[in-house]
Amino acid sequence: MQYIITAPAALDCTVKLPASKSISNRALIISALAGSGIMPDNLSDCDDTEVIVKALKDNPETIDIKAAGTAMRFMTAYLATTEGEHVITGTERMKNRPIAVLVDALRYIGADISYVEKEGFPPLKIKGKKLRGGELHIKGNVSSQYISALMMIGPTLKGGLELHLEGDIISKPYIDLTLWMMKEFGAEAEWTSYDVITIKPRPYTPRTYYIENDWSAASYWYEMIALNARPEDRIRLTGLFDGSKQGDSITRYLFSLLGVKTTFEKSADGMPGTVCLKYSGHGVTRLDYDFLNCPDLAQTIVVACVAMHIPFHFTGLQTLKIKETDRIEALKTELRKMGYVIEDRDNSELIWDGSIQGRSANSAPEVAIDTYEDHRMALAFAPMAFVRNYIRINDPQVVTKSYPHYWEHLDEVGFEICEEHKE
Known part of the structure; x- marks a missing residue:
């Protein structure tokens, strides 16, 4: 056409x-981690947000996030720390978008994730469980969505998360947006150095949220x-x-x-x-x-x-x-x-x-x-x-x-x- x-x-x-798609997607993941049954107000009706809504609501064994890169990154971290077994996949383009940086980081803090097809790329098989957390080093010049995905699960980790960002930090406003929204839901999280984010193991507080x-x-x-x-x-x-x-x-x-x-x-x-x-x-x-x-x-x-x-x-x-x-x-x-x-x-x-x-x-x-x-x-x-x-x-x-x-x-x-x- x-x-x-x-x-x-x-x-x-x-x-x-x-x-806002960016705020909607973060609000959905944080609300789910908070155990909240309250949907955010003024939620985006775009494709990228709807695939997250559907995944969280239906909890299917195979989650197809289509072309939504944000959903792939955020849901991968969410599923890794949430009980259950899932395969997360997407379009052919999504299957060629790298995700090894995030998978390696999640594995380092205890996640059970394996590649279904090509090493370093979706689809992923994820067996969710409580993760230990702790100190984690990740390059700052990768997609900020990897960093935000890790940050949002930080309060649920046994040892919290001390995230060290190495080298140049790109898309920092998106990291700051994630940090701000986490605090809105009661998380103890802050920049403790110019390149270190420290997140305490304190559960989120369920709340209403306007986007x-x-x-x-x-x-x-x-x-x-x-x-x-x-x-x-x-x-x-x-x-x-x-x-x-x-x-x-x-x-x-x-x-x-x-x-x-x-x-x-x-x-x-x-x-x-x-x-x-x-x-x-x-x-x-x-x-x-x-x-x-x-x-x-x-x-x-x-x-x-x-x-x-x-x-x-x-x-x-x-x-x-x-x-x-x-x-x-x-x-x-x-x-x-x-x-x-x-x-x-x-x-x-x-x-x-x-x-x-x-x-x-x-x-x-x-x-x-x-x-x-x-x-x-x-x-x-x-x-x-x-x-x-x-x-x-x-x-x-x-x-x-x-x-x-x-x-x-x-x-x-x-x-x-x-x-x-x-x-």
Whole structure:
């Protein structure tokens, strides 16, 4: 299936963003470890969260988490410390995403985990039991989801957990989000050194929990207002905190560099408020940025910059190679279709000098963007409809992984979306 997307001339809308996938998935695991029968409020309805809900509710012998990397990491640690025997598996892409770092760490503290097919990769056979915990060393430059998975089971371990992170620490805001949420559920956990997290063996306390909406989803609306570049436009995004613990709340800063101004309307009852966006037109002419702490925003910012003709040099992108797809190669391939030739370096950098080779932004109208089973490819490329006559997106249904109602929301604010079936 393919969508042909045409942008509206103007934007003046209020959008109810989806709930945060990152917070939802952590809240579900921590609530389950707390023995809570209370489901978190405002839970995300995206694919990645629903597979965790189903696994926790049905407790099947074989758990299929499909393409949900977060679910694979979090559920692996959860199952290792929870009574029962399970096999956890996923899509073919998931079976090629490495998990040995997490498995080795869990085995070190007593977990019974074996590989069903290929060494170092899912599927996994897990025999859950009480784990001893103790001191554990893990590289800081691996996926922060490995680290968060270990942290969340820390309070359930006999000896607690002293987690030493070696070398550079990437995606630290996600680690801090996990730590903050653990404390919200009564855990004794803190940074005791710049690279050591200490978690006491104190059980979680069951509680009600309200989930903030998703700053990652907000980034695509920031992108839209930046690309339409009309000072008269207004977008209001509901359900967000000023001072959010979500790492991708850095969106507001990054897009301020691209000319988007953010103001907050706070809620009187302490609940999340509304973010108001407008285009100021005062942005940078070149952008250099290290995405070490927010790699999931890379696709949005790369696409925004080429569409706005802003040269860039982006670093800290090493985890993009092992996401839903190889995002570095996917970005290079799809942007090349429109004449934007992006250079990569050391599997961790992307560079664009501002040149367009052979085509203008509006030429080659039949170009279709492939999404590679990666939700963020569809989400990030759709706003390019503002700088082209229209844009074609292949396999647009991939957005259900994190933002199931994205296309409905675009339709509601004036986008024209035509569906075609590929032969």
